Amino acid sequence: MVNYRYLGNSGFKVSEITYGNWLTHASQVENDAAIATVHKALDLGITSFDTADVYANTAAEVVLGEALKGQPREQLEIFTKVYWPIGRKGPNDQGLSRKHIFDGIHGSLRRLGVDYVDLYQAHRYDYETPLEETIQAFADIVRQGKALYIGVSEWTAEQLRAGHALAKDLGIQLVSNQPQYSALWRVIEDKVVPTSKELGISQIVWSPLAQGVLTGKYLPGQPVPAGSRATDEAGGARTIARFLTDDVLAAVQKLKPIADEAGLTVAQLSLAWVLHNPNVAAALVGASRPEQLDDTVKASGVVLDADVKAAIDEALAPVAITDPEHTYTTSPQTRPA
Numbered sequence: 007m008v009n010y011r012y013l014g015n016s017g018f019k020v021s022e023i024t025y026g027n028w029l030t031h032a033s034q035v036e037n038d039a040a041i042a043t044v045h046k047a048l049d050l051g052i053t054s055f056d057t058a059d060v061y062a063n064t065a066a067e068v069v070l071g072e073a074l075k076g077q078p079r080e081q082l083e084i085f086t087k088v089y090w091p092i093g094r095k096g097p098n099d100q101g102l103s104r105k106h107i108f109d110g111i112h113g114s115l116r117r118l119g120v121d122y123v124d125l126y127q128a129h130r131y132d133y134e135t136p137l138e139e140t141i142q143a144f145a146d147i148v149r150q151g152k153a154l155y156i157g158v159s160e161w162t163a164e165q166l167r168a169g170h171a172l173a174k175d176l177g178i179q180l181v182s183n184q185p186q187y188s189a190l191w192r193v194i195e196d197k198v199v200p201t202s203k204e205l206g207i208s209q210i211v212w213s214p215l216a217q218g219v220l221t222g223k224y225l226p227g228q229p230v231p232a233g234s235r236a237t238d239e240a241g242g243a244r245t246i247a248r249f250l251t252d253d254v255l256a257a258v259q260k261l262k263p264i265a266d267e268a269g270l271t272v273a274q275l276s277l278a279w280v281l282h283n284p285n286v287a288a289a290l291v292g293a294s295r296p297e298q299l300d301d302t303v304k305a306s307g308v309v310l311d312a313d314v315k316a317a318i319d320e321a322l323a324p325v326a327i328t329d330p331e332h333t334y335t336t337s338p339q340t341r342p343a
Contacts, residue, residue, distance in 0.1 A: 007051035008306045011287045014181030015206025018124070018155055020083050022281055023306050024054040024210065025299075026290035027066045029245070037069055039295065044073035046296035050303045054083040056184075056210065056290055058129055059114050060090035067117035075119060082124075085210070086114045087159060087184075089129035091342055101341045102132035102140040111152050126153035127184060131165050131337040141172040148178045157182035157210070160336035163201035170205045180207060182287065185333070187211035188220060189279045189322050190249060190258075196330040199285045208287035214280040215273060215291070217246035219254065222262055222272035226255040253325055260321035268314055270305075277305035279318050 010019040025047045027040070044055070057070050067086060074082060088110035091100040098105050111126060126147060132140060144156045158169060161183055173180040183202060185194045187209060194209065202209065215221055223231055230250070249255075258272070265275040280289045291302050310318075319326075 008053075008303055012208070013125070013155065013210075013287045014179065014208045016155060016179055016181045018083075018181065020054040020210070020288050021052050021306075022286075022288050023052055023277070023303055024056055024083075024085075024288040024290050025052050026056040026212065026292050027070055028058065028061050028212070028290075028292065037072070040069050041073040043293050043296045043299065044070065046299050047293075048077065050299055052299075052303065053081060054085070054288060056085040057118075058087035058090075058127075059092050059110055059117075060087070060129065064092055064113065064117060067114055071118040071120070079120060084118060084120060084123050085125040085127060085157070086118065086123050087127040087129035088114070089132065089159075102128055102135045102143075104139055104143040107140065107143040107147070111147050115152060122151055123153050125155045125157050125182065127157040127159050127182070128161070129159050131158070131161050132341065133337065133339055134341050137165075137168055138172060141169060141176060145173070145176040145178045155179060155181045157184060159184035160186070160333070161198075162333050163197040166198065166201055166205065166207060170207065180205075182208050182210050184210045184212060184290075185336075186213045187280060187283075187286070188214050188216045189276055189318055190216045190220065190254065190326050192326055192328045193330055193332040195328065198330075198333055199283070203285055209283075209285050210288045210290060211280060211286055212290045213245075214289040215276055216249050219246065219249040219258060220261075220272065220276035222258055222265075224250060224255050224258075226252040226259070251325075257322050257325045261318060264314060264317045264321065268310070270308065271301055273301060274305040274308065275310075275314075275318065277302065278308035278310050279315065281305065281308070282310050282315060 008021045008023050011022045013020050057067050088107055089102055093099050147153050156178055170180045187194055261272050261275060265272045277289055280286055293299050
């Protein structure tokens with residue numbers, strides 16, 4: 007079964023392996039298969055589920071809501087997000103204005119079929135809306151009982167500090183940040199993680215397997231596997247492309263003997279590496295087939311010895327991205343059209 011961790015400086019626990027439905031539900035995977043995969047996650051002890059209104063332009067929330075229908079609400083931790091253009095994509099159908107946040111939470115609750123979400127997240131930082139307006143809107147949503155906790159995604163250390171201070175002044179908790187993080191993408195380690203530790207904010211990390219590259223199934227000099235994310239023209243191929251270079255793939259192959267020695271698959275080793283960071287509360291994983299989760303959840307509770315961790319870092323050091331400046335490029339300077 008899956009272990010739990012506290013989210014930020016709160017009493018709220020989430021499953022350290024959290025199921026996310028970006029690029030799968032209502033996109034890569036037919037609805038029946040998506041629902042079966044969510045049910046498999048529940049069977050394996052995953053109770054935390056992450057989605058966003060923008061995934062498949064709101065359709066992913068609908069599929070997740072259908073998959074969770076009938077489950078005791080108090081036994082689930084449901085996360086969603088707001089920011090990116092959705093729906094008709096008009097001038098107020100995006101960003102973190104008070105209007106869009108309130109329209110967003112009401113739409114998400116309706117699509118998910120619930121009265122509240124456990125965690126409501128700002129999907130990016132909105133440079134065009136005063137931060138005070140954004141945090142006040144989130145505070146009002148919490149007070150109305152439509153969300154229990156507030157988080158963000160891909161905010162810089164400075165943005166986290168400013169948002170945390172405003173939230174504290176308004177009597178609510180900013181408990182989480184959702185950045186990309188893996189043994190190949192380590193840009194949050196220099197500034198975001200130390201600031202988060204100081205403020206009592208956890209990371210819920212996306213792409214902990216670098217879009218599947220850290221499973222070891224992509225081989226240098228070889229065609230990508232049929233049916234893999236790298237062949238998905240709906241979005242998966244674009245997101246994985248930066249990792250599909252021969253130097254990266256060759257470095258990842260060096261993890262195989264390390265994983266074998268530890269009695270793990272390369273995917274389990276890579277997830278355990280992410281969860282080795284104490285500031286990480288959860289690693290988001292997706293699946294296109296239920297049986298994929300059988301392997302994934304075995305990373306929960308794995309403790310890596312210091313020499314194993316060092317061996318992973320040494321193998322990937324030449325290709326791992328660590329420059330903290332990348333954290334300043336994730337949020338658009340203007341709202342996307």
